[in-house]
Amino acid sequence: MGKIVLVTGGARSGKSRFAERLAEGYSGTCGYLATAEAGDAEMAVRIARHQARRGAGWATIEEPLEVGRALSEHDGRYSVILMDCLTLWISNLLFRHPAGAAGVIPEVERLIAGFPRLTTPLIMVTNEVGMGIVPEHPLARSFRDLAGEANQLVAAAADQVYVTISGMPLKLKDSTTSEDILGPFSP
Numbered sequence: 375m376g377k378i379v380l381v382t383g384g385a386r387s388g389k390s391r392f393a394e395r396l397a398e399g400y401s402g403t404c405g406y407l408a409t410a411e412a413g414d415a416e417m418a419v420r421i422a423r424h425q426a427r428r429g430a431g432w433a434t435i436e437e438p439l440e441v442g443r444a445l446s447e448h449d450g451r452y453s454v455i456l457m458d459c460l461t462l463w464i465s466n467l468l469f470r471h472p473a474g475a476a477g478v479i480p481e482v483e484r485l486i487a488g489f490p491r492l493t494t495p496l497i498m499v500t501n502e503v504g505m506g507i508v509p510e511h512p513l514a515r516s517f518r519d520l521a522g523e524a525n526q527l528v529a530a531a532a533d534q535v536y537v538t539i540s541g542m543p544l545k546l547k548d549s550t551t552s553e554d555i556l557g558p559f560s561p
């Protein structure tokens with residue numbers, strides 16, 4: 375498997391489960407970097423369900439904003455790190471970065487610039503948020519656009535990219551075997 379793997383898909387498309395399966399292919403403890411926060415009861419239930427599914431072979435790291443720092447701090451401690459998910463991180467940055475929306479893409483670029491320094495393989499989960507109707511609210515449109523742009527940047531930097539649809543994974547890119555069906559593409 376490649377060092378940087380991106381798994382994208384819609385809500386409840388099976389992307390987290392597929393990414394967990396990829397991570398469990400490595401022997402040893404897997405690190406789980408969660409960007410979500412249990413802000414309400416519904417999210418707390420979702421998180422509890424994920425934690426129960428992961429079981430004993432996993433160690434959880436919770437970091438909603440300083441993802442790059444968390445990755446370098448935990449580098450070398452686990453067989454692989456699964457970050458779930460990029461989209462929530464974008465949303466956290468959009469609301470909490472001092473520069474607001476303008477601060478988001480530079481943070482994504484900073485994260486990508488740190489990839490070569492990582493020694494632990496990284497699997498990132500993200501959402502395809504822009505496939506529905508155009509959101510009415512400007513902030514929602516800004517979030518949708520930033521999430522799409524971030525996905526393109528990370529996918530371009532990743533060694534392998536998968537999409538999950540209806541629980542089925544489809545490989546979109548594989549630079550380790552030159553199976554990249556789209557060919558070189560810069561967003």
Ligand SMILES: Nc1nc2c(ncn2[C@@H]2O[C@H](COP(=O)(O)OP(=O)(O)OP(=O)(O)O)[C@@H](O)[C@H]2O)c(=O)[nH]1
Nearest residue numbers: 385386387388389390408409410420421424458459
């Ligand atoms: N804080 C925290 N968040 C977690 C933990 N485990 C999972 N999560 C979060 O749970 C979120 C995913 O939950 P769901 O909303 O059920 O996923 P989904 O997108 O509907 O479903 P899939 O497509 O199947 O992944 C991710 O954003 C994770 O960050 C944890 O231990 N702590």
